[in-house]
Amino acid sequence: MLDADFDVEDVLSRIPMPGKIKLLTGLGWWHTEPVPEVGIPSMRMSDGPNGVRGTRFFNSVPSSCFPSSTGLGSTFDDELAFQVGKALADECKAKGCHILLAPTVNTQRSPLGGRGFESFSEDPHLNGSIAAAYINGLQSQGVAATIKHFACNDQEFERFSSDSVVSERPLREIYLKPFQIALKKSNPWALMTAYNRLNGTHCSEDNKLLQDILRKEWGYEGLIMSDWTGVYSTTESIKAGLDLEMPGPAYMRGKAVERALIGEKLFPSDIDDRVRKILELLKRAYKSGIPFDGPEEGVDSPQLRALLRKAAADAIVLLKNENNVLPIPTSGPKKIAVIGPNAKQAFTSGGGSARLASTYTVSPLEGITAAAKELGATVEYAIGATSHRYLPLLDGYIKQNDGKPGALVEFWNESPSASFLDTMTNLQETLPECAWSMPTLGSNCFLADGYSTIFVPDESGDWELGLNIAGNGNMFFNGTMVIDLSTNPEQGESFFGLGTVDMRATVKGLEAGKEYPIEVRLSNAQFIGRGSPFTCRGGIRLGAMKFVGEEEAIQEAVKLAKESDVTILVIGLNHDWESEGFDRKDMKLPGLTNRLASQVLEADCDTIIVHQSGTPTEMPWVDGAKTLLQAFYGGNELGNGLADVLFGKVNPSGKLSLTFPQRLQDSPSYPSFGEKGEGYGKVLYNEGIFVGYRGFEIKDLKPMFPFGYGLSYTSFGYSDLQVSQPTPEGNFTVSCTVKNTGKRDGAEIIQVYVSDTASALPRPVKELKGYAKVWLQAGESKVARIDLDREALGFYDNRRSCWIAEAGDFVVHACASSADIRLSTSIVLAKTLTWTGL
Template identity: 60%
Template sequence: MSTSFEKLDVEELLAKLPPSDKVKLLAGDGWWHSYAIPEAGIPGFRMSDGPNGIRGTQMFNGVPSSCFPSPTGLGASFDVDLAADVGKALADEARAKGCHLLLGPTVNTMRNPLGGRGFESFSPDPYLNGTIAASYINGLQSKGVGATIKHYVANDQEFERFSTDSIVGERALREIYLKPFQIAIKQSKPWAVMTAYNKINGVHASENTYVLEDILRKEWGWDGMVMSDWTGVFSTAASIQAGLDLEMPGPTVMRGAAALRSMLGRKLTVEDVDKCVRRILNVANQAIDSGIPFNAPEKGVDTSELRHLLRRAAADSIVLLKNNDSVLPLQADTKLKRIAVIGPNAKVAYASGGGSAKLLESWTVSPLQGITNAAKELGADVEYTIGVNGAKMFPLLDAYLKEGKVVGEWWNEKPSEEFCSEKAGVKLPEAVFSTTARTTKNFCIDGVDETKVDRYCYIRWTMTFVPDISGTWAFGSFLGGFGLVFLNGELIIDLYNGASIGSNFFGMATDEKTVTINDLEAGKEYEIEIRMTSDIKAYRETILAPRGGFRLGGNHVFDEDEEIEKAVRMAKEADATIVVIGLNEDWESEGFDRHDLKLPLRTNELVTRVLEVNPKAIIVNQSGSPVEMPWVEEAGTLVQAFYGGNELGNGLADVLFGKVNPSGKLSMTFPIRLEDSLAFPAFGTRSEGYNKSYYSEGIYVDYRGHDVKKIDPLFPFGHGLSYTTFSFTDLSASKPDDSANFDVKVTVKNTGKVTGREVVQVYIHDPISELPRPVKELKGYAKTRPLKPGEDETVKISLDRDALAFYSDKSMCWVAEAGAFHVLVGEEKAEIELAKTLRWTGL
């Protein structure tokens, strides 16, 4: 197929194309491309998952990718310039992978911190969420790559996500859930919008005329392409008439012949179809204009500029929560000779949460690696111990693979009668297809030559495992099919005889089985073989058509009681102690919600024991969303790291050792307990025989709820410390003009001893209103340049009528009432430095 196309005359094509061809364009061609009609000059543009990287067209064995910090981390930077730079870097990688349209960013609202995909959005505050998204999109699209803002709308939980009904009032829908989309679309004009899986007040988002046609197109005036989330279309005529242009992925399930039949019965008209096709062809023209070849081979990107940006983004997304005794930054002195690093999140680089955001990173730097490298520069030694387990599943064996590779082989027929037996050393004929992977988690929904390998096939995986510690090891595995796992020719895990299908690989894999193996030797090579078949009932019920897959993890078995005691001894004796804890993709992922806000397993016990002997221990929490911290009063030094992408470890070390002065602010509220979230009683609940989620908290999401209920948080939205101090003076607010445009100015001065940046946060409070309003709402922010000690900067933040307005359910419109408004400015929401009153006379 051609890699380049001439600009399309859309109206001429609409006049000439037969209905059968038009209907073909309404659904994708496979997982990552739109449908192409080469004879008509119509290309198939390529899409790829984000939002924090460009995976490319293969979930299995694709070209490795750069992973940027999780969006909640990027939101915590409060830095629109950084967001734009990240967007530009993503565009460079998209171009290298022949991708025209990125499936991101995500701007759903974390109405409850348990939401499995909460880490994928920038913030539960609609203004911060929408403005960071807009800068990200503008950066991406400045280099000719399109953005797809998602998931439109009220897609805020994973429980029963295809059928859950978000019962949300009009005011909350407008002010909280639609608002980040509205802001981003107004400020950046993304190429596409992706609909959510869920229903909104009884109607699936993919066929919801009110949100797609009445609001998105007519009210907001946006006329880009609307696509479905993958397998997220549940009707034919209704979705097309509502303006859902593109069903993804292909081949079609709800369109095709069904759409043609609907046209025959006049349930659909040619005009209905043409509206959708026109918008799809417009995106095809944007893809043609981008200059990105069609069906291009995929390449990676690795430049010094990219590495610098990844490291900068990792550092700038970090928030310093506590630093009571100025333990940080760790500086070179005669006392810092021995550093203890403790915790389950130290040795493994958790670059991202799970699900669609997960990709094969081109490289990763763990916190332990970053800290060790930084310590060497100071002449300090680092000692490490894990302390406790922190993952649901054993870590992948990637770090212990000889040559870092896994060999996969496929056959269409059983290659031997003994293939699925317990016999070792079975001789097999030449495979019809083989490839080499670099990880022990592979889900083969793609990346296997479908012209050679049938959907139901037989697979062998082989790899050489080299443990780094002698003793007992535990292994756990699940398979995308049924099969057997061998170690040095001995069957260790049977997932063939009586194995049950569980939730892994989106419900298309077995439950995990575990085994313990004694007397393994460090440095010795052990051969692992997995023999399996993909032919299971779960595959027959899906369009995914995976050619098998597996996950294999393991770690050295240790006595947690002994490990905790070892950690305590290290913390007593070290000159500095760093405890790295938190969540990972086992706990935060697409596909499921968390059950509580607790840190995993025995993590709290570990932290408490360490702090008992060393109150100056530096606690680093890594998570994409809030966690409970029952030991917080005892911790004098506390850092929130989020998922930091490729350069997580170096970015963290830069902050801990003072190469970077932290300037991040929490992009969400950390509650003391789950019950403090106003959405707590109505999250993931069932009623009336099917799942409904009642948004009973209304507009009082995150800090809005804490304020109105006067609930003290663990850490407030917008909180973040620095290694220096700042003062705020000379606040002014100009008189609103006839359109309610006004400027807020404030002078920020570095009053400390270290160069640093500060975030100015502007909140609006409406003391007298027709409807109840939040105590304060973020309506503007800006980040200073790096200010040297004694240096100041006057920051100007421009606001408009949206900063004063609320949505009236009664009038069904936005209202900015005349009267006095309080302008509140500070370095965080809970610490307002200055206040002014302005008067708006109304329209």
């Protein structure tokens, strides 16, 4: 092992060329390669951004799950983001992880983006600022952040090949700006390139993007890694500055690098430039004190649980509260109805690489029930309508023969016979969850498995079973085959495109509490690749749900709403609909959700609607709702955080980090997105700089809910806006007095927008340039102060390839949302400023 203060250049000079080439590619999925002969150990990575999953997809060590990034962005709270980053660093240390693959700051061009929930905001300033605070928290504990995906990785459709066609000005002002802000305010130690092409060139080999802008113009000195399987060239990617190809083994490096050196397409100095960055990050890993090749453990403490609960509550946005229906009074209600498909199950995060096995979860139903118990009220539940794309996991309904929760999984090291009855077991694992996959570990890893468990339904009646797998196999229920996925199964979207379609079967007349054996016999011997750059050695997703008749379920919900003192309807999307690997097809809520909402509102006009999603949906019933909360995906403490807001323990202060359109066609990117793009692999960013609220304002188009919007249980008054005149360097200060004019303590988020009254190029009506969150007791006043610089006045002049703030008049607005200007005043920039770089 090296000394923690090793000299990078000295070590670099001692590594033989084969060792240097080895370092350019990862070791498996989650590690860098070691070079033992010179004492170089292997660094460990883990997926984020809302948790630290660790190195195992299969039977992973449970982790804390924080709210999705759109929820964290909606807090407008840099300090909270910093604390979340610190907590994630503690989890990294427990899992022996040196590099967290987070945060994500891609801009939400469209509500349909599959990974939209992973980024903080549609606005570059909010996106980059929250990211910087998150990074600072993480790196303050010695864990490297990996800001991603650089750049314009804004859709999942054809994500490995699509070409984001973006003109220079929106590229700079909208899509690169969050990265630029985060680099300026936090200096992330690693950066991940995007899968896609940008103006014709894959980002992992884009010399302009990685060298001209990132390295030279911005002065970035950290490590640049690829997204997983996101390298498409050898010489080009190395010349462009891509230091590390992930994952291993090498696809585009290794022997190919040796050949390029022989042909002098590459030179030893090119290799040294890349290895130097890996060694510099390794030196930081040494200083962190995190052991190399350490064990993976979980983290749990009262302080962590309190932070998870605070984050869940603070991420909630109150969108409507007519007649002060909320908070629920502490006296009065005796019977509370909880209705909806998102109530009983805790949807902690979106899907894909952001999803993890939580250390624990609290569903909305559980949180509300616990809070109601304190008031002496009873809670009754009805699903009302289903909204799942896949049946809910069997977790909680299954046990092994010895009575312990979970299932028995058996692996074989050779392909089984056609009867799936071989018993050449060489490994057995207890499986706590009903969705898992085995990543590729090498040519001799497991090729087949058997999965067996005992299913114990909690309700009598007919049950529906659902199965999709990565491989070929069959499901047996009570000894009878009920699902056949071994006969030419059709490919689906599960397991990152490696899975089959989801098939379902109904088993009739089950009895509550009775035990029913389930077995899945699976082989993946003929299933590796199939249209995805990823590979895995088998995967199972097994779900079940008591059969729900559509009419019966809605009528049961309506009846319960009529009979109850308070009705809480919890609806929305989940990780089946918002996930890495695919985009949504439309903005509609699934199944009969909209009909359920309309009929429950007819039964109880004071119904409290909780809408849970990572990005916007259509809400055709919204005008009839008096009360509406946007809950996002709230992490472990989703249910308790929601209950704290519903019952008034927490006064909501969140503001939307995204514009919620009335309909998809109003979105500025429509129709140039996803499958509706230009075609031939191109996506034209036709809206230019007018993304999100900028597009709505330039068209004078009213959204359902504007960017930055959110209500409170109290009210706030703004006064005494003071803005200093800009210095010759463009620096100025904005301050205003905010008063809590209501009867409850609470926090207000003051948003500062700037308008350019006259400019050489078109500009948005106004742009967010600063914000401050102020906590005020009832009747209290405070002065909020926000320091700004030339960036708040400038735009990118693509004619001259520089930033410019033109001399002249600007208007500064103190706002409660992008649509709620409280105070405005003018300032004058005396002299035009131009600059490049950070």
